[in-house]
Amino acid sequence: MVARTGLYAVLAANMAVVAYFFAQAGFASNALIVMGRLAGLYGALVMAFQLVLVARLPWLDRRIGMDRLTAWHRWTGFSLLWLLLAHVVFIAFGYAEGTGVGPVSQIIDLAETTEGVLRAIVAFGIILVVGAVSARYARRRLAYETWHFIHLYTYVAVVLAFTHQVAVGTSFASSSVATAYWYGVWGVALGSVFLGRLALPLWRNWRHQLRVTAVVHESDNVVSIHMTGKDLDRMPARAGQFFLWRFLTPDRWWQANPFSLSAAPDGRTLRLTAKAAGAGSAALRHVKVGTRVFAEGPYGAFTALHRTRPESVLIAGGVGVTPIRALLEEIEGHAVVIYRVATDRDAVLYDELRDLALVRGHEVHLVTGPAVPDKLAPAELLRMVPDIGDRDVFLCGPPPMMNAVLGSLRELDVPKPQIHFERFSLAG
Template identity: 35%
Template sequence: MSQTAPQLTLTPPNTRVRLGAKKLLQLKRSQDIIETFAWATVVFVAAMFFLDGGLAKFGNLNDILQSTSRLTALIGTDLLLIHTLLVARVPWLDKLYGHDKVTIAHKKLGKPILYVIAAHFLASLVQFAIADGKSLVAEMVNLFVNVPDMWSATVGFVLMLVVVVSSINAARKKLSYEVWYVIHLLAYISILAAVPHQFSTGSDIAGKPLQTLFWVSLYLFVALNVVWYRALGPLLLNLGLGLRVSAVVRESSDTISIYLSGRGLERLGGQAGQFYMLRIMNKENWDKPHPFSISAAPNNRFIRFTIGDRGDFTSQLPDLKVGTRVFLEGPYGVFTEERRTKEKVTLICAGVGAPPIRALAESMAARPGDITIIYRVRSYEDAALLSEIEQVARHRGFRLHVLSGKRGSANSWLPGHLNDVPDHARLIEMNPHISESDVYICGPGPWTHAVEKSLKRVGTPATQIHAEEFAW
């Protein structure tokens, strides 16, 4: 481990941030436009089906099966492309909703899409089996072997099943993140495998110019976003930046900071509170990106991540050699000052939640006394970045409460010795202006939810509560 961290001088606060609720209205308007556009694509494909005589084709069993197969194929594919876009980490979606909300929407769509595509598969199979007078199994073999592009569509459907099953909570808990991630890459192959049969055998596209234009545009739009934002853009940026590890410094018993240096760091364009996917470009780890928040406000000297030892990947990091090449993808997330509407701010963190809170404290412009920091730690030895947080608080005139000790009651987010009054009463005691402030919370999921409960009890409006969960 290298102990030579760059001299830490505080970056001047960001004074460009606009306060006030107007920006929330603008945000809501932009979200409404995106959502209307997304639903409009579903309405369009259904409308085209009905205008093409679809409504009249529910007269007998064969028609019902054929129409069900067509309609479910159209709606399922449209939703699948939206689903893919949601997880492509496109900055224009991330800025509007935040990485965690986009990921949740992506997860929610997964099962319904599978059901719709499964309905398409079954309706087609039964319809062809009846028409050919074959059993379902014989018809499946027939379609697979004799009908052009059907084998790849079937492979695509099976891969889709694998992806969705691996995402069900029970299965997911048994998989490491890395295995789950590789399985998820199969989703792209699944979509590509199904494309040929849509254009060659699908009766709703071939020979229909408007529909062809719509589907080609939609596929191209999603493909360009995926290729640019997930692959090409980050690759070109990283080749230009030439990021390398410049120091690895111990911060607490189980936490280290990694400093990165490179050319033209301002091109990364991140803000305090955001995170990057970090790839260590050595033989063992180049294919295992992990998310980490920057722990110092953006500056043109270094990028810093402060990382707790939590498993296979993070336990290797203290041995990282200075000079090791690193790739970053991002920045991601809306746990930033862009969401701040009030003069007063409360920053609350626990454990590995400290890095983004430390960066936000450094970056936020405020009058002395307007910002309160609450840092929940198990013990002072475990409190990563504590001396820096104290330094920021001293320099900028922020109030700091360090709450150390073991948890008392199971529902409390405070240490046991503070449990003599309810959590929300203790919160008001630490910050009497809590209901008029924007509150940024970062820590483990259940702990964050307990803090949010207290905030609701003291009357802090939901629009002023900002929490980014460390979830995947």
Template identity: 40%
Template sequence: MGAARVSVIASPRRVSVRQPSARAQRRHSAFVRIVLVAGGIVVLWMWWAGIPSTAAATPSVLITSFGELVGMVAAYLVCAQVLLIARIPWFERAVGLDKLVLWHRTLGTTVVLLVVTHIGLMLLGSEVVDRSMPWSELISFLQNYPDMLAAIVGAAAFIAVGLSSARLLRARLSYEVWYWLHLTTYVAIFLTFLHQLSAGSHFIASPANRAVWLLLYLGTASAVLTWRFILPTLDAWRHRMRVESIVRENAGTTSVWFRGPHLDELGVRAGNFLLFRFLSWGHLLTAHPYSVSRVPSEGRLRITVGALGNHSALLRELAPGTLVFVEGPFGHFTADRASRDRILLVAGGAGIGPIRALAEELTARGMMPVLIYRAHSAADLALLGELQSMPGLTVLPVVGRRSELGWDPLSPEGLASMIRDLHNWEAFLCGPEGMMLTVEASLRALQVPKRFIHREELSMS
């Protein structure tokens, strides 16, 4: 079935915005950046105040001093990186989890490069003096500096975690392998921290620097323990759920219904996602993010998931009554982001889950969104009946592969043929990454400002 042309929908009521304005969010985001930069300046001052007056006297001392600076900056950024995804409520409200995760990834690359540079500069500075080979200096470091073996193991762990997040390697790793590999980051932080205090000249010679560094790491550890472990565990037990039923929507899509106490108090909004940990074989050791397709109501909640990996494929094998712990909600892919009257929803694959929930909330607010539902075949249109029966929602199924259709219905020409005056619309996109990139590029080509294009981001990696 090809795409059809539709006229512009009559303007519905404007959404009332309850979350901070875009300007307020930019202000909060800038404040977080300022705090991070200010911390970096403090680290630079600690290094500058602690370098010897003869630092530039010889190349070896100069290289070693810069190596120590690089190491201190790397150690500081590790704490910043961990704090960004420590689920601290103020950070998430001020910046948004999607942006925090992006910053976390960027800092991760920076940290790996700094760790490698630190090791290289320290070896080079020592080689200039001893005129020996790198492996000889490495053995000398192990013999003469305390906690050096622990530091090397920690540095190797940082590098391994960094490599696992590289796009090429990440695509080949299962979520479970990536998840457990990233947990070694906490071990790496502990191992390298011991080395910093026992072998770092700026901490051995300065009790004040040592105290500041201890407070930095203790504060980071306390934040992680509080907001990533203690409070989520207590909250998960309060809102513990059980699988009520499994519904196979089509060959590749499954809906899971849950029932549990106090679900209405979770604060889940349409477009949010939760981290689910199922107490069942094959699921217990990892928590996976899934968006809700029906928000909590009368003690029930639903997710609709595509079989995109081992974990999601195994959801069909869950037994009713399986205990489930959830953490969240997360994400800013909500109706509160809408600031225009005309709303376009675009969904594909498993992206129909959050889009379905979002459509329900928008129509409940009196709006009349249009949904473009992209699928390879009619059998892939999960939840189509629910969507078509939703008052106020116009559903445009676009079925068929591009090779079969002879054109791309998500190209600028394709979208313009379905909806006129798209530059006056606001769009919410959810589906495969390639599809979202295509739609976003098409909308930009049709003069839709970027601030009016919203994409679902539920990746924690």
């Protein structure tokens, strides 16, 4: 809550600063141009804020969670799209007013005669494409790898937009203080990306040097990868977190996929367990022992650090059991595990859950059967865990199941601070 409030406060303060420098620079006589310039400045600020959200900074990730940062990135992304659209439309009509040419012709003329405008048009086109593939309809139909690759072009748009602002931004050059402010904003944003997305992952992988030690086929379509490396006792990973994994083979080195740890880190080994749901996860079955691994992370706030109660409920659906399995190994106090699958054959890692529960004094409920009727409805949850309102609830599974369970928890009046979940989707 503190981190989230802090982020909003920083954004609001910067919006006020941008408005001040904009007013200090003076207003154009044309109201459309005034609105267009202000929309462009706020678009630049939101774009910088976007970079901080997806920089994967450990401080923010541990307190907020990568899924929530990604959700904010998504909505601020659409805000950015509308701000840039307003910037283009208002500027085009504003400059066209009184010239006798249309707005499209005016944009073409500006691109030909004004430094930085053509770069801005290219940047806007890239943002439009990224926005289109981020819409829910398109996102469901694109492979993760394709979507991620298209998202990488956003960095090209950022560079083009920044150089456009430097070249023609009246507010940018209105005073030395304004210039220093904007360089500072972009410096923090780009520096965050450099630190979180490049420097920190490179340093950690150089330090730990992960290698595959075993590939275990848990079922027909689920595989576990065991790894070891150097100084793993100094890796700041917790049960419930995930990494972006790259297996450095000739055909897969370029591809990163998010998978949770399926066992609590013990300072000597790491393990992930994945279901074949796409090309990347299916290829894990063919990884060889000894393969080098490049891991970005750990990420996620789905850990025992956020507990508010001494006792817990861990609810898993399908392969969403992997972070739940890891949490059960680390979590203190009495825990009730509810594992929802279609059939007994789908219950991967169930034997490990049962053995851990036996040793640590927890309960495990295996719930099988079709999706209808809902076997995790409020009455069913209350039957398995009568005191569920007094426990922390950790939830991971397919989105439809998670949405249904969250609805059940609301009906049971489980306080929101006691509900912990992550959807494990990443922005590029």
